[in-house]
Amino acid sequence: MPNVLLGVCGGIAAYKSAELVRELQRRGVDVRVIMTRSAQEFIRPLTFASLTGHEVFTDLWESPDASDVIEHIAQAQWADALLIAPATANTLAKLAHGLADDFLSTTYLATQAPVVLAPAMNVNMANHAVTRANLLALEQRGHTIVASESGYLACGMTGDGRLAETDTIVRAVLDRLHPVRDLAGETILITAGGTREPIDPVRFLGNRSSGKMGYALAAAAERRGARVILVSAATALLPPTHCEVVNVSTAEEMQGAVLTRLPEVTIVIKAAAVADFRVSQISQNKIHRDGPLTLELEPTEDIVRSVVDHRRAGTLVIAFAAEMGLDVERAREKLHRKGADAIVLNDITHSDLGFDSDRNAGVFITDEGAVPLPAASKDRIATRILDGVVALRLQRRSSLQPS
Numbered sequence: 327m328p329n330v331l332l333g334v335c336g337g338i339a340a341y342k343s344a345e346l347v348r349e350l351q352r353r354g355v356d357v358r359v360i361m362t363r364s365a366q367e368f369i370r371p372l373t374f375a376s377l378t379g380h381e382v383f384t385d386l387w388e389s390p391d392a393s394d395v396i397e398h399i400a401q402a403q404w405a406d407a408l409l410i411a412p413a414t415a416n417t418l419a420k421l422a423h424g425l426a427d428d429f430l431s432t433t434y435l436a437t438q439a440p441v442v443l444a445p446a447m448n449v450n451m452a453n454h455a456v457t458r459a460n461l462l463a464l465e466q467r468g469h470t471i472v473a474s475e476s477g478y479l480a481c482g483m484t485g486d487g488r489l490a491e492t493d494t495i496v497r498a499v500l501d502r503l504h505p506v507r508d509l510a511g512e513t514i515l516i517t518a519g520g521t522r523e524p525i526d527p528v529r530f531l532g533n534r535s536s537g538k539m540g541y542a543l544a545a546a547a548e549r550r551g552a553r554v555i556l557v558s559a560a561t562a563l564l565p566p567t568h569c570e571v572v573n574v575s576t577a578e579e580m581q582g583a584v585l586t587r588l589p590e591v592t593i594v595i596k597a598a599a600v601a602d603f604r605v606s607q608i609s610q611n612k613i614h615r616d617g618p619l620t621l622e623l624e625p626t627e628d629i630v631r632s633v634v635d636h637r638r639a640g641t642l643v644i645a646f647a648a649e650m651g652l653d654v655e656r657a658r659e660k661l662h663r664k665g666a667d668a669i670v671l672n673d674i675t676h677s678d679l680g681f682d683s684d685r686n687a688g689v690f691i692t693d694e695g696a697v698p699l700p701a702a703s704k705d706r707i708a709t710r711i712l713d714g715v716v717a718l719r720l721q722r723r724s725s726l727q728p729s
């Protein structure tokens with residue numbers, strides 16, 4: 327029977343945690359509960375003690391007996407997964423920054439179990455830059471964020487911030503307890519970020535890519551058992567824990583890094599935004615503003631083409647196309663021209679999706695079909711893209727089997 331530690335924080339949705347306990351138990355999970363001090367203002371520990379048949383942990387300094395068990399360490403080790411629902415803005419901030427001043431935050435630091443966080447809060451708290459930055463940092467640490475939903479909130483406002491449905495949270499926990507390792511045995515090279523093409527010693531031609539899509543793919547692939555090599559151009563992101571990072575700057579450096587590692591790779595995903603042009607003559611000195619300036623540009627390397635030309639038999643190549651609008655036929659033509667196995671078409675006409683955003687949308691296109699990727703977090707889109715890659719891998723294998 328898997329063990330789940332449920333952390334309950336001080337938000338109005340705390341009452342929904344009782345239902346969560348029940349639903350997890352119905353799926354054969356043994357649940358123990360940790361409550362923050364604020365959570366006890368909303369619901370009594372007795373509720374959870376009665377539901378779980380276990381003592382509820384509320385105080386770091388109160389050991390149930392005089393034995394030498396350090397309770398938060400014992401619970402951290404007992405857990406097969408740590409679920410925090412509802413997760414308040416305050417607790418998310420503490421977890422993001424490593425503060426450990428109560429039972430829940432200290433147990434979080436002490437556990438090696440997978441972590442699932444289900445935030446719930448007022449819409450302005452949810453949309454605050456600091457809350458969003460904290461959630462992004464926690465997601466990049468490999469935790470599952472069960473995004474809050476939009477709707478009528480207890481504070482009287484309407485918008486993002488409502489605790490996700492119980493079923494959605496339970497499914498996320500079960501996913502972490504029984505992870506799908508359908509990419510085990512694969513070595514996936516993922517490119518991410520935006521390349522920078524120098525103009526002079528201080529200036530470059532760049533683009534708006536944040537690297538978030540590539541990094542989300544790397545984290546998701548790692549969770550599904552792949553060995554990941556992340557070839558990363560400019561980004562401010564922290565890479566997922568176990569993947570190997572190769573930092574590059576220009577398109578030429580990216581091509582060099584990709585081709586060097588290609589012999590050990592079974593799947594290439596080209597999520598980076600690579601410059602199409604570079605300056606023909608890079609100035610050795612800083613260019614001064616002495617009048618109009620004309621830069622001559624030349625095309626950069628076509629990395630997808632060179633990967634397709636040099637790959638081992640069986641290596642899958644997934645390209646990306648950022649276009650104004652969702653023209654599937656045009657993207658499929660690019661897929662054929664490049665010789666890739668699939669192409670992810672992103673529509674860059676919406677300012678809240680794609681470049682430098684936490685969300686994305688598009689279409690996963692192969693020879694056989696086109697699967698829509700409706701607007702969702704980049705983490706969710708990464709999962710959908712990897713689902714497509716796994717399906718492609720199975721298809722290619724079965725087409726090689728003698729009939």
Ligand SMILES: Cc1cc2nc3c(=O)[nH]c(=O)nc-3n(C[C@H](O)[C@H](O)[C@H](O)COP(=O)(O)O)c2cc1C
Pocket residue numbers: 334335336337338339362363364365413414415416417418446447448451
């Ligand atoms: C009536 C009331 C409702 C609250 N609801 C929420 C909430 O839904 N989400 C949230 O992040 N904070 C909420 N807060 C604020 C938190 O309780 C407060 O930030 C507290 O310090 C959180 O502590 P904890 O993270 O240790 O549980 C609420 C506060 C009050 C008084």
